C-alpha cells in the first residue's frame with residue numbers, strides 16, 4: 001500500500017508516494033540524502049538521526065508516512081552556498097570527525113541541541129546526556145563535546161564537572 | 165522495509181477501536197519504538213497495524229478543575245519532561261521517563277506505549293504506580309476507568325482487550341499532594357540501557373514520622389510490584405536508619421527476583437534491599453524530612 005506524503009525536506013517542498021512499510025531512513029536515502037546512515041536499524045546508535053520539526057529522531061524506527069505535514073532536516077541541508085553550518089565547522093575545527101560514519105547523525109543531534117541552548121549555561125554533563133543516543137566508535141567523544149561547547153560560545157572556560 | 169501486512173491510519177480514537185475490532189490480529193502503533201523493533205526482529209504478530217501516531221486528541225497534558233492531572237496516552241517522554249504541571253505536581257514522573265533511552269527515543273516514545281507494552285522494565289510505570297494513576301480506556305462499549313495497579317498481568321501482558329485504546333492517565337490530588345518521590349534506575353550504563361532493577365518511592369510525612377510510604381519495584385517480579393510489606397514497615401515510623409533497615413528487611417517478602425543474563429537472583433535481591441532504603445530516604449527528604 002502507498003500513501004501520499006507532503007513534507008518539507010531541507011527547505012524544499014516534496015509530495016511523494018511512499019510505501020507504508022518504509023522507514024523515514026529508507027525514504028530519505030531513496031531521495032539521495034545518503035548522509036542518513038543505517039548503523040543498527042533498531043534505535044541504538046543514532047547514525048540515522050534527522051530532525052523532524054526541529055527534534056532529533058532515529059529515522060530507522062520512524063515510519064516514512066509520519067513525515068506528512070512535517071519539516072525534515074538532514075546534514076545535506078545544513079550547508080548553504082557551499083559553506084558549512086556553525087556546527088559542521090566546529091566539528092571540523094575540533095577534529096571531531098574520524099571515519100565519519102556517525103558524523104551526520106551527530107551533527108543533527110548537536111544542531112538541535114545548540115539551537116535550543118544558545119546563550120544558556122550548559123554543563124559538559126548536559127552535553128554528554130544530550131548526545132547519549134549517538135554512538136561513535138572512533139573519537140572517544142571528547143572532541144565532539146568540544147565542538148558543541150565551541151558552538152555554544154564557551155570554549156575558553158571548560159569546567160570539568162563530570163570529573164574528566 | 166518493515167514486514168507490515170495490514171496498515172490503516174485511524175482518524176479518531178473511535179475509528180481506531182472500530183478498525184481493531186474489524187481486523188483480527190491487528191494492534192496499535194503509537195510511537196513505534198517497540199512495535200517497529202519487534203518487526204525488525206521478524207515478529208509476525210506485529211505485522212497488522214492500526215496507526216494512532218497522528219491523533220491529536222490523545223496528546224496534551226493538563227489539569228482538571230478538581231486538580232486531577234491528565235496525561236494523554238500519546239504524550240512523548242519529552243513532552244512529559246517538559247510539562248510544567250508534571251514537574252510541579254508529580255516530578256518523579258518526569259525524572260523517571262528522563263532515564264529512558266536517549267534523546268531521540270524520548271522525542272518519539274509515548275507513555276501509553278510504555279504502559280501498554282507490559283514491559284516489566286518500563287521506566288514510567290513505577291512513578292505512575294506510586295501516584296496511583298487511573299487509566300482511561302476506550303473500547304467498543306465506550307470509556308472505562310481502571311487503576312494502573314493490577315493492569316499488568318504478566319511479562320509483556322496487560323488487562324486490555326485487543327480492541328481497546330488507552331486514552332489517558334489521571335493522577336488525583338490525593339495521590340500527589342504532600343508526597344515527595346524519587347526513582348532510581350539501576351542499570352549497567354548511565355544512558356541507553358534497560359533497567360536491571362527500578363525502584364520508585366513516594367513518602368508523605370506526618371509530623372516527624374513517615375505517614376505513608378508507597379514503594380514500587382520493576383524487574384523484581386513478573387509484573388511491576390507495590391511492596392505492601394515494606395510499606396507497612398515504614399508507616400508511622402520515625403525518620404531514622406532503623407526505619408530504613410526495617411523497610412530493606414521487609415521488602416524481600418514483596419519481590420520475586422530471578423536470574424537473567426543481566427544479574428543473578430541474589431545480586432538482584434541485594435540491589436532491591438539497598439535501593440528500598442536509599443530511595444525511601446530520598447523520597448522522604450524530598451517531602452521535607454530530615455534523617
Ligand SMILES: Cc1cc2nc3c(=O)[nH]c(=O)nc-3n(C[C@H](O)[C@H](O)[C@H](O)COP(=O)(O)OP(=O)(O)OC[C@H]3O[C@@H](n4cnc5c(N)ncnc54)[C@H](O)[C@@H]3O)c2cc1C
Pocket residue numbers: 042043044191192193194195196197198199200201237238263264265266269272273274275276277278279280281283285286287288324328329330331356357358359
Ligand atoms: C533504543 C531503545 C531504547 C529503549 N529504552 C527504553 C528505556 O530505557 N526504558 C523504557 O521504559 N523503554 C525503553 N524502550 C522501549 C520503548 O521505547 C518504550 O516502551 C516506549 O514507551 C514505547 O512507546 P511507543 O509509543 O513507541 O510504543 P509502540 O511501539 O507504538 O507500542 C508499544 C505497544 O503498546 C501498544 N500501545 C501503544 N499505545 C497504545 C494505546 N494508546 N492504547 C493501547 N495500546 C497501545 C501497542 O499496540 C504495542 O503493543 C526503548 C526502545 C528502544 C528502541
Ligand code: FES
Pocket residue numbers: 037038039040041042043044045046047048049058059060061
Ligand atoms: S540506524 Fe537508527 S539508531 Fe542505529
Ligand code: FES
Pocket residue numbers: 096097098099100101102103135136137138139
Ligand atoms: S568518527 Fe567513526 S564512528 Fe564516529
